Amino acid sequence: MSMMEQHTGSDHDRLTAVIGMGKTGQSAAAFLLHHGLACEAFDEKRVEVPRELDMPLHIGKLKAADLQRFSRIIVSPGVNWNHPALVEARNSGVPMYGDLQLFGEQYHGNIIAVTGTNGKTTTVSLIGTLLDTLPGGIEAGGNIGTPMLDLLGDEEPARVVLELSSFQLERAAPIRPRWAALLNIQPDHADMHADAAAYRAAKLRLFANQGEGDKAMLPCDVEWDALADELRGRGVYVRRFGVGYPETMDCGVQMLPNGSWQLFWHHYEIPEFISSDELPSRGVHQHLNLAVAAQAATDFGVSISVVRQALTSFRGLPHRLQSLGIVAGREWLNDSKATNPDAAIAALKSFHQVVWICGGLRKGLDVSVLKEAVASHVEHVYIIGKDPKPFVELADAAGVPATFAKTMEQAVKLASRSQAGLSVLLSPAAASQDQFANYAERGNAFVNAVKALEAKA
Structure with missing residues (x-):
């Protein structure tokens, strides 16, 4: 029996909470409303939803007590499944799912x-x-x-x-x-x-x-x-x-x-x-x-x-080892989607020697696993982000010179003056949210900084 078949009682019986009003949350709410199922939306951040999503929208800290009146809860993938309010609601017996x-x-x-x-x-x-x-x-x-x-x-x-x-x-x-x-x-x-x-x-x-x-x-x-x-x-x-x-x-x-x-x-x-x-x-x-x-x-x-x-x-997708062509005498590659060390290792191994731009939000991951790849394939490291220390320590352990550039624009400028002819690879080995909204915004900042070099050439 599907959810649609299960929820055939009163409007109260069918009331669904949708947690997280990003793209997926809005999609789930639209789907429910289309099938005549009442729902209310929750988001801890201030968001706007399309006018056609005719439902209450609750903004603010998520509390388990506010969720007890719902017959089920749909949680967007970007919302932590282990959020205390969600854990408490699940433990109290409220059915909880995702869009899948x-x-x-x-x-x-x-x-x-x-x-x-x-x-x-x-x-x-x-x-x-x-x-x-x-x-x-x-x-x-x-x-x-x-x-x-x-x-x-x-x-x-x-x-x-x-x-x-x-x-x-x-x-x-x-x-x-x-x-x-x-x-x-x-x-x-x-x-x-x-x-x-x-x-x-x-x-x-x-x-x-x-x-x-x-x-x-x-x-x-x-x-x-x-x-x-x-x-x-x-x-x-x-x-x-x-x-x-x-x-x-x-x-x-x-x-x-x-x-x-x-x-x-x-x-x-x-x-x-x-x-x-x-x-x-x-x-x-x-x-x-x-x-x-x-x-x-x-x-x-x-x-x-x-x-x-x-x-x-097939030329690949944006932000995934994407070549930006030859600018200032060298190839530039945007691999901003490499948000963890293993993805960056795979990218580095695609080159004999490369100038590497890295850094960002580590999400608790150990970047020291990059040591061998950095030692074998990197000529110079340029580090961005608000927590450069782990990447500085990585470069030191690998025996590769490193410079803390802080911003993407500064990293690109410095990389353009590095050893002649070597490609420059942005493959951060970290998430982006310390400086950018997401990996795409970070990749676009790299692309724009490279275009600025081209404009000056």
């Missing part, structure tokens, strides 16, 4: 779902592009761009591809994706989950409901072998990806003796290859995402020629 719960109850088509710490948006975007060539097309949403409930219009799409965060997965009964991929699990969001185990458990909920005939894509690492065996025991067809060989995994990147590599995936039992030189996007980690997308598309019947054309024309 509503979506899973209402949608009846084929779900392709992707989760992971890094690479979700690139993979989902490319899957969406590729499968849109099939009859009936595909709609993309979730943690990317369009909130998933917005995909449920008057005519249900035949298939959807969802980018799912740990926050969305932990706040819903498990869905059943026909094709699901786990890209990676790396330290992140330490401030939003009880611990690393809770973060991992949230991600793995993606596979909890899969069964006979479904497909699951997992990294080709030993730590995922037990999950692979469990899924096979349920009749799931398990695929594996990584850096290796087409004889031992379904898709990934194969390193060649000359130091270059090629991307591969399988069409039935036949491996398909594309040289890294043919791919406009750069970086092994980016190409792993492309390989997963290629395999997903092929599994759903997209032709090899279409997959090849898409991969060889």
Whole structure:
């Protein structure tokens, strides 16, 4: 029985609280109102909502006592699940969910779902592009761009591809994706989950409901072998990806003796290859995402020629190892989406030597894990943000000179005077909220600072 069927009593019985009035919260409220279900909105920050969302809006500190009168609570993914008021409300028995719960109850088509710490948006975007060539097309949403409930219009799409965060997965009964991929699990969001185990458990909920005939894509690492065996025991067809060989995994990147590599995936039992030189996007980690997308598309019947054309024309997404071209005699790369150390390590390893701009809000993560990558690939470190000390200590441990530039504009100016010819990479290894609203605003500040250099040239 779905939520819509459960709540058939009086208006009071059906009253829903929606916590967090960002894009997802507004989407959930609009969905409920469209289905004739009364709701009220809560946000601790002063926000404005569209006029058509005709409902009470409560601004201010969230209190459990204010939530007791609701029959259920929908929590936006950006709101901490462990907020004291929410914990108290849950403990008192008030049902509490996220938007994925509503979506899973209402949608009846084929779900392709992707989760992971890094690479979700690139993979989902490319899957969406590729499968849109099939009859009936595909709609993309979730943690990317369009909130998933917005995909449920008057005519249900035949298939959807969802980018799912740990926050969305932990706040819903498990869905059943026909094709699901786990890209990676790396330290992140330490401030939003009880611990690393809770973060991992949230991600793995993606596979909890899969069964006979479904497909699951997992990294080709030993730590995922037990999950692979469990899924096979349920009749799931398990695929594996990584850096290796087409004889031992379904898709990934194969390193060649000359130091270059090629991307591969399988069409039935036949491996398909594309040289890294043919791919406009750069970086092994980016190409792993492309390989997963290629395999997903092929599994759903997209032709090899279409997959090849898409991969060889895909230039990547903004703020993800995005080349800004040659300015002031060097290439500039915007990787502002690298909000944790593992993402920055992957970016740094894409270069022999690079000038590195980093820093920001660490979210409790240890940046010392970057030491080897910094020592091997960085010529000079320019640090931004309000907490430079950990990055200064990292550079010192790696034996690389560092300069605290504080602001993005100053970092770009200083980097433009560094060793001639070396590329400059913004890959912060930290979140942005100490100086910017989000990673996109930070990336745009980098882009604008580089454009200012070009204007002076």
